[in-house]
Amino acid sequence: EPEVTQTPSHQVTQMGQEVILRCVPISNHLYFYWYRQILGQKVEFLVSFYNNEISEKSEIFDDQFSVERPDGSNFTLKIRSTKLEDSAMYFCASSGGLAGANVLTFGAGSRLTVL
């Protein structure tokens, strides 16, 4: 079964450092998303991406965050200058295949720890 893959599975970084989280969505999907889950809390929407541009973003997704689809397969989330409160599990998702645009398939997540 097709899956969304994310790397790294766990990253530890110092406050103020830049971090790039990588995702390979399902190949025939057209919509891409990033979510985050702070430990023990709800899953929060960050951003959606379609047709090579951001289609929607939440208030969490401030100027420190950016997304990019640098080639036909990868979808990246960059945090320019990490803060302690950025520590969370980040999930990438994609949709738009046969199951429909509103059925999201999630990756296993990238755990970010900011020290």
Place this chain on the structure above:
Amino acid sequence: GDSVTQMEGPVTLSEEAFLTINCTYTATGYPSLFWYVQYPGEGLQLLLKATKADDKGSNKGFEATYRKETTSFHLEKGSVQVSDSAVYFCALSGGGMDSSYKLIFGSGTRLLVRP
């Protein structure tokens, strides 16, 4: 804005007990409704969905019926197993006039099934 409210956990049951996890929603328009499951250390997996009022989603013995009159989508299973221990998230999509496909999640309900 759109939102999802779930019963707080943890829910602790004995094997073969009946499960209900309550979920209610607030949305403009006509959202699609979903249950996602997160097993320990893993990402979010789609469990079931319903796209219109009175639809029943079902999978792996779990069921949920889209009730527009009560704005609810309660998850049920007749006989739970130890392997069902996980966190269950209710979610909605597409309730807004812009037909956004992003998912809005509830806070999650942890289920613990004891042998």
